[in-house]
Amino acid sequence: MYVLALPEDKVPYVNSVGEKYRIKQLLHQLPPHDNEVRYCNGLSEEERRELRLFSVTYHLHVRYCNGLSEEERRELRLFSAQRKRESLGRGSVKQLPLSLPHDMTCAQCSERLSGGDIVVSAARAGPSTCWHPACFTCCVCRELLVDLIYFWKDGALYCGRHHAESLKPRCAACDEIILADECTEAEGRAWHMKHFACFECDARLGGQRYIMRDGRPYCLHCFDSMFAEYCDTCGHAIGVDQG
Template sequence: CEETLNGNDVCVKVDRGNCKGFWHPSCFVCSECKELLIDLIYFTKDGKLYCGRHHAECFKPRCASCDEIIFADECTEAEGMTWHIKHFYCSECEQSLGGEKYIVSDGKPFCIHCFDAIFSEYCDTCGNPIGVEQGQMTYEGQHWHAVERCFRCSTCHMPLLGQPFLPRQGLIYCSVRCCKGEKPSNQRSTINIFIVLLGIVK
């Protein structure tokens, strides 16, 4: 209340945290519920007093699984959420995820195996699922493994990783010639070989 304490006034002395000073007993209350804190365990934070319950509710995290306040010093944090260690398990198979690789989707943690089984896209070339730990190429709802045997021209099978490609009717091609189903021209390759041979002769 910032009123002056007289020499004969009963007061409460706080000598820890950032609430150091003297308080009237009637002023020594929780900043949230106004409960008197005399003879109770109290906490201080940012210049305010709190009872144990409201300090926990205001500053302790809640478990994303059970929605209970986490009082333990150890917990698991991921994607801005927190779990009791014993509650951090795969949402599908309930395998413990402590120390394991996992993915959080829609606020739920999954082990890699279950995530792949539920959410994997299928490769448009080989038809197999594309695991989360595998590379993936995506174009307008189509998906391919990011490997030469899958992301390739539909006509000549030339790998297209890192190359421009021509999408047509759900397929990809390296050129207009391949898109038309024509055999790729070897003229450029012949010229390149000829130039290399000339260089060797010189």
Template sequence: MSKGPLPAGKGAACLTCKGICPGFQPHSWRKACVKCQCSQDEHAFISNNEDDLKAMLYMSLLPEERRPVAGTEGSLYRHKQLTRQLPAYDHDPAYCHSLSEAELKVMAQFVKSYKEESLGVGEVALPGEKSTTKRNEKISQEQPDPPLTEQTPDGAIESPVSNETEYYCSGCGQLAAMDEPVVYADRAGYERLWHPACFVCGECGEALVDLIYFWKEGALLCGRHYCQSIRPRCLGCDELIFSDMLLQEASGHVWHKEHFCCWLCGQDIRVECGCDKRQTT
């Protein structure tokens, strides 16, 4: 059996309670604070990740309130989106609560499959750059020495002639300015491109943090919504369920069987426990 560590960040301030919560105190298996009951991603943990050059360029093209500059609202937004869109327990069993050997195998295959088939990182370039590069690569494979330039009647060498192609955003459908960077997603094909502000999850509509996307059936998704479109997610602990030991309500909400319980005392929610405020999440 695997049993991951408690959530990191003990004592971190709650961004929702703003001074009311004394600091993050992790529940033994819920991704939440036992003091204020706000989720783990509502607390101001400090990320050690640094944006690479692509992410920095992408950031500069985002709305100002979404730019992750240290000490700004945008920085807090990026932190929250990282933990929300890409929870560690969706891909690393060390962060999961008590997986059996069978569940570990199912999870490993699940992660291997999406890494091979769906996961990608957006690429920032000017409109047409990526599609032209791919087209030239194909030509070079078919013709070892393709002409890369054109000659004028007097023999002078000129740069390749532009074909005046127009490029449209796959998100909003609007024309992409030729002098402004766009985002490409390799798994979608280089005939598609997005304005930076349109490179969002097709389910939640949030900007895809650090350009990390999952491609499924013609749509961009964040990690969270891709994973839970394949595997059920427990409403109690927020982890994906890799076994048949689950409980589903008519509403569609799903739990590990042992997590369908009162937030306060842990009693099965189907049994009266006497708590003044019964909660399952």
């Protein structure tokens, strides 16, 4: 009955558009690398297989961070344990009684709920807070929370990805949470110091001059050869001298 309240293309029938959407969202909302103990451990063999296929297809494998140091693993373990303890929950689907004792509204869209409606509730939000199934979404990306897994913070629902990002920056190169004190920031994005590198040639850019394009840093050499504009009069590249 929960699925009947969802948009058709988001209903997770096996091998359907909705199921692919679910797996894609699962990986996006609960990045396995945000947890030292992999979320994948709780999945069935079938789900794990699909996740593997999916991540190969979509090149989601992390480009850089295959191995964390002992220290980094310890920090990640603490970070993820704290988030689970303080914020993680799983919504439950229920049907409201046919006659409601008092007016109830959806916590997301504020529309009135009627007796007999199927709603989602979340233990961390308290027993009187309910959502339409289609309104049980992350406050940042507005996507449906996959498998009703949510994080609760300051009165709002988050997916795992955006909850983590509300606490720590995420590296724009490797997609992992940056636990170190130091990181490089540019144009509202963040990078591990060691991952702030030219998007084209991978040369490290810490302490170097660089140019941002579409949110990605380039060394001057690569930028020149890829994006330089040419002078109409003499035909030479117009030198890049900034960043």
